[in-house]
Amino acid sequence: MAIRKWVAASAVALLLAGGAPGAWAETKAPAIAAASPESAGFSAEGLRKLDTHMQGLVEKGHLPGVTTMLVRHGKVVNFEVHGKKGFDGPPMTKDTIFRIYSQTKPVTGVAMMILFEEGKWTLDDPVSKFIPEFANLRVFKSVNADGSFETVPAERPPTMRELMSHSAGFAYGLVPDNPLDKAYADKVLGARSRDDFVKAIAEIPLVDQPGKRWKYSIAVDIQGLIVEKLTGMSLGDFMKQRIFDPLKMKDTGFWLPAEKADRLASLYLWSPKVNKLVPADGFMVLDISKPPVMASGGGGLVSTNADYARFAQMLLNGGELEGARILKPETVKLMRTNALSDTIMNSSEPPFNTARGRGFGLDFAVVLDSAKAGPQGEGTFSWGGAAGTWFWIDPKNDLFFLGMIHILNKGGDPAIKDIDDDSAKLVYDALIDPKK
Numbered sequence: 001m002a003i004r005k006w007v008a009a010s011a012v013a014l015l016l017a018g019g020a021p022g023a024w025a026e027t028k029a030p031a032i033a034a035a036s037p038e039s040a041g042f043s044a045e046g047l048r049k050l051d052t053h054m055q056g057l058v059e060k061g062h063l064p065g066v067t068t069m070l071v072r073h074g075k076v077v078n079f080e081v082h083g084k085k086g087f088d089g090p091p092m093t094k095d096t097i098f099r100i101y102s103q104t105k106p107v108t109g110v111a112m113m114i115l116f117e118e119g120k121w122t123l124d125d126p127v128s129k130f131i132p133e134f135a136n137l138r139v140f141k142s143v144n145a146d147g148s149f150e151t152v153p154a155e156r157p158p159t160m161r162e163l164m165s166h167s168a169g170f171a172y173g174l175v176p177d178n179p180l181d182k183a184y185a186d187k188v189l190g191a192r193s194r195d196d197f198v199k200a201i202a203e204i205p206l207v208d209q210p211g212k213r214w215k216y217s218i219a220v221d222i223q224g225l226i227v228e229k230l231t232g233m234s235l236g237d238f239m240k241q242r243i244f245d246p247l248k249m250k251d252t253g254f255w256l257p258a259e260k261a262d263r264l265a266s267l268y269l270w271s272p273k274v275n276k277l278v279p280a281d282g283f284m285v286l287d288i289s290k291p292p293v294m295a296s297g298g299g300g301l302v303s304t305n306a307d308y309a310r311f312a313q314m315l316l317n318g319g320e321l322e323g324a325r326i327l328k329p330e331t332v333k334l335m336r337t338n339a340l341s342d343t344i345m346n347s348s349e350p351p352f353n354t355a356r357g358r359g360f361g362l363d364f365a366v367v368l369d370s371a372k373a374g375p376q377g378e379g380t381f382s383w384g385g386a387a388g389t390w391f392w393i394d395p396k397n398d399l400f401f402l403g404m405i406h407i408l409n410k411g412g413d414p415a416i417k418d419i420d421d422d423s424a425k426l427v428y429d430a431l432i433d434p435k436k
Helices: 004-016 044-059 101-117 160-164 179-188 194-203 219-231 235-247 258-263 305-316 329-335 419-430
Strands: 065-072 075-083 097-099 138-143 149-153 268-271 276-279 302-304 358-360 365-367 381-384 390-394 399-404
Touching: 044 065, 044 075, 044 419, 065 305, 065 419, 101 219, 101 235, 101 305, 101 329, 101 381, 160 219, 179 194, 194 219, 219 235, 235 305, 302 305, 305 390, 305 399, 390 419, 399 419
Parallel strands: none
Antiparallel strands: 065 075, 065 399, 097 302, 138 149, 268 276, 358 365, 365 381, 381 390, 390 399
């Protein structure tokens, strides 16, 4: 999944990380039933190769630990943990908690679609209907000698469809030498209130005209703000009430109570200066011991493999799990349907276009052509997080896969740079009887 390189930098979104108060339940999420590899169409030997690969990365020091889960036909086929929570820490466990960074985005997308089903918004609504400050956005043209921006008016307001598919024209603050990203890093990611956040975005020009380009952006944090505006609730409370509690996701939230702190994996950063992993610190590692002021819908959640598996199974089931209906099947299908314009899909600019066989739906990357994007089945939808967590959901083969590590800038180490692609190849090589 080459698109993962576009996810990796998103940890800076945690400058806004936070969430609402809300009691954490003490019981763990109920386990998904297990099945033998053979009964689910997999080769046991093939899945041992997956385990051997992950264990090898740990033994060679590329990772302190990793946990992976493979589920097919609603049953766990493979759930393994390797290594430790930190190089000098206790063993990794199946209930280890991770900062999932941008893997928060699909959850925020589901929160948005709950409100979509309730008629609170439509895909063709202008974003300014919900955030009036975005009514007269302008578009970047050039930088003046004094450092100010030369701009032109937006041809039209960006729509909610474009907001949900990173094609509205907003930036993110991830490219230090880009003047717009620098402005975002200084003013948007550094905002200390919702009002300052909105004001900064409204004042900084769009990267491009709405609908003309896919640009990874602050869009999902804007979505989180819209959820709050439409419900009168904090994003954390809304997610807890409408997603986490119904799905029995007991270890997912925007902050971590003290009694669960020892379950959090240590966070590392691949440092090009010393060519190895070092403990992560600085602005990407915010305090999650208490509910911060503003929840980051784009990157603020912590979760476990088992919890996120319940979220993934709900989506694979078409919006329902164990009697808890979160979304209608047609809504889930809409989320995993390409939402990008023909202009974007016919371009050669990565990472999403017809030539690459990949598109982007509503807060998910989607596989349109397995021959070009493989090995996942057509219709697979996926995303991941800056610290190396990744997942894909493959409706064609009725399976999903989750992997969790805790490494920022993993792309610096060739051995783990493509851990998601490597896991996909090993999983589908092991799927010897897809019709089972």
